[in-house]
Amino acid sequence: HLHRKCSPSALRNSILTLKTEVEAGASGFSVAGGGNEGIFIKKVLKESPASKVFSLREGDQLLSATIFFDNIKYEDALKILQYSEPYRVQFSLKRKISGKEELEHFHSTAQYKKERLSQSALVLLLSPLTK
Amino acid sequence: HLHRKCSPSALRNSILTLKTEVEAGASGFSVAGGGNEGIFIKKVLKESPASKVFSLREGDQLLSATIFFDNIKYEDALKILQYSEPYRVQFSLKRKISGKEELEHFHSTAQYKKERLSQSALVLLLSPLTK
Numbered sequence: 001h002l003h004r005k006c007s008p009s010a011l012r013n014s015i016l017t018l019k020t021e022v023e024a025g026a027s028g029f030s031v032a033g034g035g036n037e038g039i040f041i042k043k044v045l046k047e048s049p050a051s052k053v054f055s056l057r058e059g060d061q062l063l064s065a066t067i068f069f070d071n072i073k074y075e076d077a078l079k080i081l082q083y084s085e086p087y088r089v090q091f092s093l094k095r096k097i098s099g100k101e102e103l104e105h106f107h108s109t110a111q112y113k114k115e116r117l118s119q120s121a122l123v124l125l126l127s128p129l130t131k
Numbered sequence: 132h133l134h135r136k137c138s139p140s141a142l143r144n145s146i147l148t149l150k151t152e153v154e155a156g157a158s159g160f161s162v163a164g165g166g167n168e169g170i171f172i173k174k175v176l177k178e179s180p181a182s183k184v185f186s187l188r189e190g191d192q193l194l195s196a197t198i199f200f201d202n203i204k205y206e207d208a209l210k211i212l213q214y215s216e217p218y219r220v221q222f223s224l225k226r227k228i229s230g231k232e233e234l235e236h237f238h239s240t241a242q243y244k245k246e247r248l249s250q251s252a253l254v255l256l257l258s259p260l261t262k
Contacts, residue, residue, distance in 0.1 A: 034205030061225040066197040068219035074165030088199035094192040
């Protein structure tokens with residue numbers, strides 16, 4: 001429980017970063033700001049998904065948005081990728097390793113990534129296709 | 132080392148999920164697909180950031196993109212939020228907890244979130260502003 005870990009006096013006048021629910025249909029809010037200032041939640045409609053599902057509050061700063069591409073329209077994915085091109089992004093992707101060549105290719109990629117990324121690279125073995 | 136954890140025979144014919152570098156300027160690639168099929172990397176230009184910085188490969192499936200809103204133009208943030216509205220999203224946000232009322236409000240939100248989110252909610256205390 002948050003109550004036990006942080007006393008009210010410690011929590012008051014603090015800055016928290018939090019992650020919202022992963023859900024579709026983030027509607028019912030507006031944003032303001034931009035540039036150096038950052039993007040802030042300006043208005044949240046009561047009873048909207050923004051309020052009820054995502055628990056957004058006026059004044060919250062949006063640090064990042066993760067958009068999941070399952071069942072996304074090609075055109076919408078394209079627009080999102082185009083608009084985000086100038087900014088810092090991170091992709092989560094699925095890759096098939098199907099042969100020796102690709103495996104070696106992957107190994108060199110993984111090493112390359114390991115050197116460059118250190119903490120940020122997460123490689124997770126899901127399920128071998130060979131039985 | 133990946134080499135030690137997974138032998139080549141275990142890695143071959145496998146599906147991996149990986150996260151790319153967090154960087155600005157993800158240019159030099161095209162996508163295809165959409166809907167049930169998913170979004171796939173269609174073409175990656177050699178020597179482009181997509182290839183060199185993000186290590187994207189043709190055939191990779193894009194599962195998600197995290198866009199960081201630092202120094203983003205208001206109009207671009209708005210477009211990204213509008214285009215992603217129908218799809219699953221997760222926001223990372225920064226909230227100031229400045230008084231007793233807000234604190235209690237936060238507590239009820241946190242509990243609400245705790246019930247609904249279980250694994251996905253991450254709450255991290257950054258830095259108390261009171262000294």
